Amino acid sequence: MVQVLICPTTVTLMLLLSTLPVTLTGNNTLKCSTGKIPVSAGDDVILQCRLEPPISAESIRIEWTRPDLLPCIKGSVHTHEDGRFLYEEQIPSYNNRSSLFVDQLINGNVSLKVSRVTPSDTGKYRCYLPSINQEAVIELSVGHDGFVPPDSFMEHKPVEAVVGSDVILPCVSTFNINVNDHILEWNKDDEEIYTVQDRRGSTQVDDYKDRTSVSIEEFKKNNVSLKLSGVKETDKGDYCCCIKLGRDNIKCTKVTLDVTKERKQHEDKQQTKTEADSIGSLVGIVAVCLVAALVGFVLWKYRRCDRRRTDKPNMDWNLSTNVKRAQLLNLDV
Numbered sequence: 060m061v062q063v064l065i066c067p068t069t070v071t072l073m074l075l076l077s078t079l080p081v082t083l084t085g086n087n088t089l090k091c092s093t094g095k096i097p098v099s100a101g102d103d104v105i106l107q108c109r110l111e112p113p114i115s116a117e118s119i120r121i122e123w124t125r126p127d128l129l130p131c132i133k134g135s136v137h138t139h140e141d142g143r144f145l146y147e148e149q150i151p152s153y154n155n156r157s158s159l160f161v162d163q164l165i166n167g168n169v170s171l172k173v174s175r176v177t178p179s180d181t182g183k184y185r186c187y188l189p190s191i192n193q194e195a196v197i198e199l200s201v202g203h204d205g206f207v208p209p210d211s212f213m214e215h216k217p218v219e220a221v222v223g224s225d226v227i228l229p230c231v232s233t234f235n236i237n238v239n240d241h242i243l244e245w246n247k248d249d250e251e252i253y254t255v256q257d258r259r260g261s262t263q264v265d266d267y268k269d270r271t272s273v274s275i276e277e278f279k280k281n282n283v284s285l286k287l288s289g290v291k292e293t294d295k296g297d298y299c300c301c302i303k304l305g306r307d308n309i310k311c312t313k314v315t316l317d318v319t320k321e322r323k324q325h326e327d328k329q330q331t332k333t334e335a336d337s338i339g340s341l342v343g344i345v346a347v348c349l350v351a352a353l354v355g356f357v358l359w360k361y362r363r364c365d366r367r368r369t370d371k372p373n374m375d376w377n378l379s380t381n382v383k384r385a386q387l388l389n390l391d392v
């Protein structure tokens with residue numbers, strides 16, 4: 060380790076600077092390294108971030124969090140406020156592994172050092188400074204000997220269900236899980252609604268008793284999807300599917316469930332809308348036809364009348380001649 064020698068004048072200067080009132084203008088921006096940072100398991104890594112132009116970040120709140128773990132894993136990777144590290148806010152898996160360069164905060168260096176990284180450290184890291192409303196995200200990728208692990212869980216869309224139906228909340232891991240060694244936890248709103256340990260499933264919350272299950276056969280294939288029966292409106296929300304691989308190694312993914320009262324309510328609305336539309340256009344067509352027919356009739360009638368008027372003498376003549384002819388033939392007309 061490099062011995063850091065600080066001369067008294069620097070100390071006085073630093074003390075002087077730190078006692079100066081910090082004026083935070085809207086002009087200070089947070090500049091962080093961009094792109095995915097690849098690192099090997101076991102190494103230490105520095106997630107680089109600094110304020111520009113440099114101002115002291117000693118007394119402001121500095122939050123380093125993992126947004127991709129929320130709401131499943133709460134807490135921060137490292138939070139610093141009023142010159143101290145808030146240990147109580149830290150995610151346990153980062154205990155004793157995170158640090159800021161405290162002596163560099165005065166220069167606006169808010170970089171985070173994470174020591175002895177593990178593959179589960181892979182993900183997004185957000186640096187947020189609430190007082191100046193600045194944030195930035197850095198991606199870290201931890202692999203063994205340069206191997207970069209894929210995402211921990213298969214991608215899925217939010218799930219939709221109708222009240223009273225059964226639904227599968229998908230959770231399939233891309234890493235190997237072992238039904239004998241690993242613990243599965245399904246949580247909702249911080250409550251354990253279903254757990255599987257030593258091949259045995261159990262429910263902690265009454266509301267989910269007899270309504271939740273995970274297939275052990277599927278579990279062996281890394282599929283720990285939760286079957287939820289008799290869906291209620293209150294089942295709506297975010298669920299966390301967590302797999303405990305070890306004491307401080309937990310992997311979670313979020314599954315969002317949306318509950319509707321009636322089947323395909325949205326589609327029905329769409330259908331009635333298109334029906335209404337077609338009725339509307341049908342009415343329109345009929346109206347156009349009626350108008351056309353009316354116009355045609357009027358024209359025809361008008362022409363007929365017109366013709367009649369011109370034909371009248373002829374007809375009269377015809378009639379009279381006919382009458383005459385009839386009279387000649389002595390017939391009753």
Ligand SMILES: *[C@@H]1O[C@H](CO)[C@@H](O)[C@H](O)[C@H]1NC(C)=O
Pocket residue numbers: 084085086
């Ligand atoms: C921000 O910087 C610009 C020049 O770059 C300056 O004109 C402005 O006054 C600054 N704003 C504040 C709030 O200090």
Ligand SMILES: *[C@@H]1O[C@H](CO)[C@@H](O)[C@H](O)[C@H]1NC(C)=O
Pocket residue numbers: 105107108109160163168170
């Ligand atoms: C912050 O300080 C540390 C320790 O001196 C240094 O390694 C790092 O490069 C600095 N980062 C920035 C962004 O200045």
Ligand SMILES: *[C@@H]1O[C@H](CO)[C@@H](O)[C@H](O)[C@H]1NC(C)=O
Pocket residue numbers: 151154155
């Ligand atoms: C962190 O370090 C403290 C003191 O050195 C120790 O008591 C604690 O058990 C450590 N925590 C972890 C998670 O290693």
Ligand SMILES: *[C@@H]1O[C@H](CO)[C@@H](O)[C@H](O)[C@H]1NC(C)=O
Pocket residue numbers: 227231273274277282283284285286
């Ligand atoms: C996972 O298991 C559930 C039943 O628990 C099944 O419905 C689903 O299709 C399975 N998913 C995959 C990807 O095998």
